Amino acid sequence: MSLRRFPNAVNISSEILGQQLKFRNGRVSQNRFLKAALTEILSTYAPQEPKKHGLPTDTILNIYDKWGNGKFGMILTSNVLVDPTNLEAAGNAIVFKEGDSHERRALFSHWAKIMKQDGALAVMQLSHAGRQTPELVNPTPWSASDIQLVSAARFTTYGKPKPLTTEQVKKEVVDRFVYAAKYAYECGFDGIQLHGAHGYLLSQFTSPTTNKRTDKYGGSLENRQRVIIEIFDAIRAEIPASTGFLIGIKANSVEFQAEGTTLEQAKEMCRVYESKEFDFVELSGGTYEKLAFCYERESTRKREAFFLEFAEQIRPVFNKTVVYLTGGFRTVFAMVDAINNNATQGIGLGRPITAEPDLPKKILEGSVNSAVQDSFNQNDMAATAMASGSQMEQMGRNSLNDAGRNIMDQISDFSNDETVQRFDQALADHLVQAGIDIADGKRPKPIVVFN
Ligand SMILES: Cc1cc2nc3c(=O)[nH]c(=O)nc-3n(C[C@H](O)[C@H](O)[C@H](O)COP(=O)(O)O)c2cc1C
Numbered sequence: 001m002s003l004r005r006f007p008n009a010v011n012i013s014s015e016i017l018g019q020q021l022k023f024r025n026g027r028v029s030q031n032r033f034l035k036a037a038l039t040e041i042l043s044t045y046a047p048q049e050p051k052k053h054g055l056p057t058d059t060i061l062n063i064y065d066k067w068g069n070g071k072f073g074m075i076l077t078s079n080v081l082v083d084p085t086n087l088e089a090a091g092n093a094i095v096f097k098e099g100d101s102h103e104r105r106a107l108f109s110h111w112a113k114i115m116k117q118d119g120a121l122a123v124m125q126l127s128h129a130g131r132q133t134p135e136l137v138n139p140t141p142w143s144a145s146d147i148q149l150v151s152a153a154r155f156t157t158y159g160k161p162k163p164l165t166t167e168q169v170k171k172e173v174v175d176r177f178v179y180a181a182k183y184a185y186e187c188g189f190d191g192i193q194l195h196g197a198h199g200y201l202l203s204q205f206t207s208p209t210t211n212k213r214t215d216k217y218g219g220s221l222e223n224r225q226r227v228i229i230e231i232f233d234a235i236r237a238e239i240p241a242s243t244g245f246l247i248g249i250k251a252n253s254v255e256f257q258a259e260g261t262t263l264e265q266a267k268e269m270c271r272v273y274e275s276k277e278f279d280f281v282e283l284s285g286g287t288y289e290k291l292a293f294c295y296e297r298e299s300t301r302k303r304e305a306f307f308l309e310f311a312e313q314i315r316p317v318f319n320k321t322v323v324y325l326t327g328g329f330r331t332v333f334a335m336v337d338a339i340n341n342n343a344t345q346g347i348g349l350g351r352p353i354t355a356e357p358d359l360p361k362k363i364l365e366g367s368v369n370s371a372v373q374d375s376f377n378q379n380d381m382a383a384t385a386m387a388s389g390s391q392m393e394q395m396g397r398n399s400l401n402d403a404g405r406n407i408m409d410q411i412s413d414f415s416n417d418e419t420v421q422r423f424d425q426a427l428a429d430h431l432v433q434a435g436i437d438i439a440d441g442k443r444p445k446p447i448v449v450f451n
Contacts, residue, residue, distance in 0.1 A: 003356075004415035006330040006370040009302075014332045016339055018364045021073060021346055023279045024320040025241045027190065029073035030119045032339070033360040034282065034348040036326045037076040037125040037195070037250070040392050041091035041446040047137075053084055054094025056107045059396030061114060066395050066407050067353065068117035071361035073346065075115045079127035079195055080184075082176040086141045086201070088129045091446050095126075095180040105187060112188040123191045123246060124184040126177055130201030131161040131210065132288055136443055142172060144205045145212040149288060166215050173201065174230050181235045181247075191246025191279065194231060199287030202228055203252060206269065207287070209259045225269050232276055241277065248280035249273060250326075253310035257290040263310055271317045280322040282348055283311050293327055294379035304334035311343040324348045331370040332363055351384055354391035355414065358407050374414035386427055387414055389447040412451055426450050 021029040042059045046052040067075055081087050081094045095108070115122035131149050133141035134156045143161030150158075164172055181192045196202040204210040205217060206224045213219070217226050232247060239245045251269065255261045261269075273281050285307045286292025293306060300306060306327040315323060326348025329335050335347045352371035353359050362368040376384050394410040403409035414420050426448050434444035 003372045003413060005368065006373045008331040008369040009333045011369065012333050012336050014336070014363050014366060014369065016336055017332070017347065017360075021322050023246060023322055024277060025244055025246065025279060027121065027244050027246055027279070029121055029322075029346070031071065031073040031360065031364065032346045033072045033074075034324045034326065034346050035067050035070070035072045035075040035120075035353060036282070036348040036350040037078050037193070038350055038354065038388065038392065039078045039088060039092065040396070041089045041389065042393065042396060043091055043093040045090040045443075047084065050084065050096070050099040051101045051103070053099055054081065054087075054092060054096075055104060056093045056111050059393065060093070061107075061110060062396040062399045063392050064111060064114050065117075065399045066357035068114045068120065069361075069400060069407060070353065070358035071118055071364055072120040074121040074123055076193055077111065077115075077122075077124045079125050079200075080180065082126055082128050082180040083142070083172065085138050086129045086133045087137050088127060088132060088200070089134065089446055090137050090443055095183045096176065097179055100183075105183075108183070108187040112184075112190075116190075121190040121246070122188070123193050123248065124180075124189045125193045125195055125250070126180050126184075127195035128173060128176065128201035130204045131158060132199055132201075133158065135159045136438070142168070143201065144210055144217065147210045147212065149199075163213070166217070169217055169227055170230075173227060174234055177231045178234045178238060182238055185239050185243070185245050190244075191248065192235070193248040193250055193280075193282065194228060195250050196228055197250040197252045197284045199255075199289065203255075203261070203287065207255060207259075207261050209255070209257060209287075209289075221265055221268055225272060229272065229276060232278065246279040248282065249278055250282045250284055252287075253283045253285050253307045253314055254292075255285065255287055255290065256292055257287065260287070260290065263313060266310070267314050267317055270314050274318050274321045278321050280324060280346075281318070282324040282326055282346075283307055283314065283344070284326050285310065291381050293381045300328075303337065304328045304330055305338055305343070308338060308343050311338075312341065315343055322346060326350060330373075333369075351388045354388040354395070355411065356408065357395060357411075372413070372415050375417050375420040376414065383424070383427065386430075386448055387412075387423060390423070390450040393447055393449055394451070410451075423448070423450055
């Protein structure tokens, strides 16, 4: 199979990408690559049966068997949800007290183990969807305030959220995150990452667009960030830094919307993460209302990373907290350039590694110097995310042992124009069927099962 790749502007050594990253608590990542969180929506969905709800499936384990052999420094899970009723999608993995069982613990422990096969750190991303919970999952999810999500970029509607009372913030948010972090620790994960970006609950608190509260969780930036700091402190009280357990956060560098978090506010929040001794921060941007995974300017397109200019300005606040930047990286040149320009220390990869789960390994060996160049419009997040979802399902069809150790087995080559045309048709059919299912009151299938 001959894959078309993004042209690498200048041929440059990838050596720097293979350097270790050291965390303040002494843990070490074997190189600078981060597998970003990518929701698979392939866990079980059984809201009426807590013990069967949100269990990782064999498909998920097979997917991570591939990434666990891809030579990442750190591998994040997809968003694992902490509240069984506030999901990003029906089919998320969930960790919650009422759902605890030997089966769940065994599955999560196995998940951690296969992520670490070739030396990567296994980190669970913890999230609470809040007002970004689809209406079909829950018409009245929690949020900081009762601001409904209207102009969704996805084929989904969202109900009007209920604002959490001050007491509920502790019970429904802080306690749930702490429970899930302890669970991750007990199951052998090396750390957790709080999902504080992309408009999910924690960023509903930090963003002035969605936080209109007048109690200690609203108003000033300090108040809006309070819930995150309370979660951090409560986790550290249970799992001290001396255990080596990492705590990081995915944070927005900017939200391009009215009243959205500004660069200055993001910088201020990052200053707090540094002083609170977060182990790492992954910089991203945007929300469902204003997706930002695209090139807003020509200067960004050349340098690939969507949030590079923001990262460069935030970077100086970090000293001991390790910084990752995710979004848009496609060539070795751009990755090395971002590190040399001190915009970031680590490189997060999302869509390129569903096309090629061992991209870091190939880059470090020097056998490739860029990602597969698919034929989708690169600014079309909906289509490229659906395509990535399909590739993950394909990755999950067998383990490396079944696949005779061919890591690319079954993965569609979207650098082939004809395959992309067929996918576009499959996606169009999928959306028509989703419309019919929704009209019939049924849950639509979350991903396009392709080929
Ligand atoms: C299919 C898909 C699922 C995603 N799921 C998550 C998620 O669960 N948590 C998260 O923080 N970001 C999620 N993202 C965002 C990615 O982590 C990443 O920030 C984004 O794709 C930009 O990186 P890229 O240009 O390398 O793809 C998702 C993106 C895609 C395409």
